[in-house]
Amino acid sequence: MTEHVVIVGGGTGGTVLANDLADRLDVELAADDVRITLINDGPDHVYKPVWLYVPFGQREPADGRRPLDELVDDAVDLRIDRVTAIDTEAQRLRFNGTAPAVDYDYLVLATGSTLEPERIPGLADGGHDYYSESGSTALRDELLGFTEGHLVLSVIGSPHMCPAAPLEFVFMADDWLRERGLRDDVDITYTYPIQRVHGNPHIAEWARPIMDERGIEVETFFNAEEVDPDSETLTSMEGTDLDYDLLVTIPPHGGIDLIEEAGLGDDGWVDVDKHTLEAEAAENVYALGDTADTGVPNAGSVAHYQAGVVGQRLASEIRGRPATATYDGKTLCFIETGMDAASFVEFDYENQPSPAPPSEKLHWSKLAYNESYWLTARGLL
Amino acid sequence: MTDIEPDETVDARGAACPGPLMDLIGQIRDAEAGDVVRLLSDTDQSLTDVPEWAEEAGNELLAIEELDDHNAFYLEKA
Ligand SMILES: Cc1cc2nc3c(=O)[nH]c(=O)nc-3n(C[C@H](O)[C@H](O)[C@H](O)COP(=O)(O)OP(=O)(O)OC[C@H]3O[C@@H](n4cnc5c(N)ncnc54)[C@H](O)[C@@H]3O)c2cc1C
Numbered sequence: 139m140t141e142h143v144v145i146v147g148g149g150t151g152g153t154v155l156a157n158d159l160a161d162r163l164d165v166e167l168a169a170d171d172v173r174i175t176l177i178n179d180g181p182d183h184v185y186k187p188v189w190l191y192v193p194f195g196q197r198e199p200a201d202g203r204r205p206l207d208e209l210v211d212d213a214v215d216l217r218i219d220r221v222t223a224i225d226t227e228a229q230r231l232r233f234n235g236t237a238p239a240v241d242y243d244y245l246v247l248a249t250g251s252t253l254e255p256e257r258i259p260g261l262a263d264g265g266h267d268y269y270s271e272s273g274s275t276a277l278r279d280e281l282l283g284f285t286e287g288h289l290v291l292s293v294i295g296s297p298h299m300c301p302a303a304p305l306e307f308v309f310m311a312d313d314w315l316r317e318r319g320l321r322d323d324v325d326i327t328y329t330y331p332i333q334r335v336h337g338n339p340h341i342a343e344w345a346r347p348i349m350d351e352r353g354i355e356v357e358t359f360f361n362a363e364e365v366d367p368d369s370e371t372l373t374s375m376e377g378t379d380l381d382y383d384l385l386v387t388i389p390p391h392g393g394i395d396l397i398e399e400a401g402l403g404d405d406g407w408v409d410v411d412k413h414t415l416e417a418e419a420a421e422n423v424y425a426l427g428d429t430a431d432t433g434v435p436n437a438g439s440v441a442h443y444q445a446g447v448v449g450q451r452l453a454s455e456i457r458g459r460p461a462t463a464t465y466d467g468k469t470l471c472f473i474e475t476g477m478d479a480a481s482f483v484e485f486d487y488e489n490q491p492s493p494a495p496p497s498e499k500l501h502w503s504k505l506a507y508n509e510s511y512w513l514t515a516r517g518l519l
Numbered sequence: 520m521t522d523i524e525p526d527e528t529v530d531a532r533g534a535a536c537p538g539p540l541m542d543l544i545g546q547i548r549d550a551e552a553g554d555v556v557r558l559l560s561d562t563d564q565s566l567t568d569v570p571e572w573a574e575e576a577g578n579e580l581l582a583i584e585e586l587d588d589h590n591a592f593y594l595e596k597a
Pocket of ligand 1: 146147148149150151152177178179180183184185186187188189190219220221248249250251268269299300303394427428429436437438439440441470471472
């Protein structure tokens with residue numbers, strides 16, 4: 139009997155996994171003992187970290203897009219369609235319209251994050267973001283002509299993709315404005331929902347003095363409640379009002395609705411065992427990347443490591459052996475601290491991060507990683 | 520034991536800091552004024568995080584109940 143592995147989501151985690159499995163199970167695929175299907179709701183693979191550079195005019199959105207059929211091994215069946223229902227009892231996925239349902243033996247959910255700006259009144263009209271392709275280009279159009287006033291970067295809600303990216307944005311904006319002789323005419327304020335500037339206390343302790351040194355104002359315990367685009371004011375649940383001229387936010391994030399509808403977890407995140415990545419509420423279902431609720435950052439590096447673990451576990455299960463590979467929480471992040479310097483952190487469930495001193499070399503390492511990412515997606519790195 | 524009847528419960532047991540506080544804030548955001556939200560958390564950090572945030576946001580922390588392996592926080596939305 140042919141075992142059918144279905145992966146939903148052709149982003150970082152899903153694509154790395156599909157290629158990993160094609161390599162690992164090449165014999166079984168050739169013998170038709172296994173079939174692998176990757177389903178994505180669009181023909182392109184999108185590499186989101188490029189969006190951080192778009193507002194500063196340093197990258198184009200096209201730099202972060204490649205057709206999935208160029209990246210995915212030919213042994214994988216690629217299907218471009220949006221899954222609209224998951225039935226974990228019948229082990230079946232459904233699509234809109236007349237598209238036939240797909241049955242699976244093993245399901246991996248790698249559907250990533252969805253931006254939900256509509257949860258904050260006024261945000262869609264008043265705020266900018268660099269967490270979507272269209273957001274990053276709209277922000278670029280504003281930022282390139284912004285020469286004076288109050289720039290506010292507000293982190294609304296958590297979890298969100300790449301917890302380092304809000305810090306990176308204000309550090310880069312500060313440096314970029316300095317280089318252009320405009321920093322004295324622009325005030326920068328950074329807001330964060332809890333009592334420090336980052337969720338991880340070690341990263342917060344490292345980042346706060348850099349902000350103070352560079353004159354980046356900080357508002358902690360700031361949970362944005364409402365944006366008034368007419369008066370250009372952002373109000374927090376804690377009762378603080380901030381006037382802005384340019385508002386950049388990390389909008390609220392959620393997963394996809396069908397995860398909750400399938401009873402796999404709340405807010406679109408799948409409840410998983412944080413070591414095995416197996417769904418808690420259903421058999422033969424795994425989740426990885428942003429959609430797996432493990433408590434680690436929503437980062438591409440996490441999705442990459444988790445894909446390796448799920449690949450090993452699935453290969454073992456398909457071969458009838460006990461699955462032993464586990465995920466240890468490993469996370470790697472480069473953190474840009476300006477336009478030509480970056481830091482780097484590495485941590486896991488047991489070990490806390492300790493940010494490296496910012497250097498030009500680390501900045502170039504981040505850019506080099508961004509270029510070589512396409513090899514990662516292909517499963518070569 | 521408290522006899523406070525919560526309108527909503529957020530079970531953040533197993534989540535690491537600042538997950539429980541963020542889950543609580545999310546629930547309070549959706550609640551009506553006067554609603555009581557109960558947060559279940561097993562991280563000690565919540566014992567400082569939750570009272571500090573309640574004070575900052577002006578919501579009343581009605582009680583903290585110590586249970587076997589976790590704490591229950593009762594917050595009333597202002
Ligand atoms: C500005 C920015 C900067 C970042 N910088 C970094 C960084 O420097 N380092 C780092 O490690 N991470 C970074 N990240 C985070 C990283 O991009 C994400 O964590 C990563 O993409 C998560 O991978 P994923 O596979 O879980 O989801 P994604 O890559 O988001 O892929 C999900 C895929 O699923 C598809 N999909 C969703 N629903 C359905 C459905 N119902 N049917 C079919 N397909 C569906 C989506 O279209 C998408 O293709 C950054 C993110 C942003 C926004």
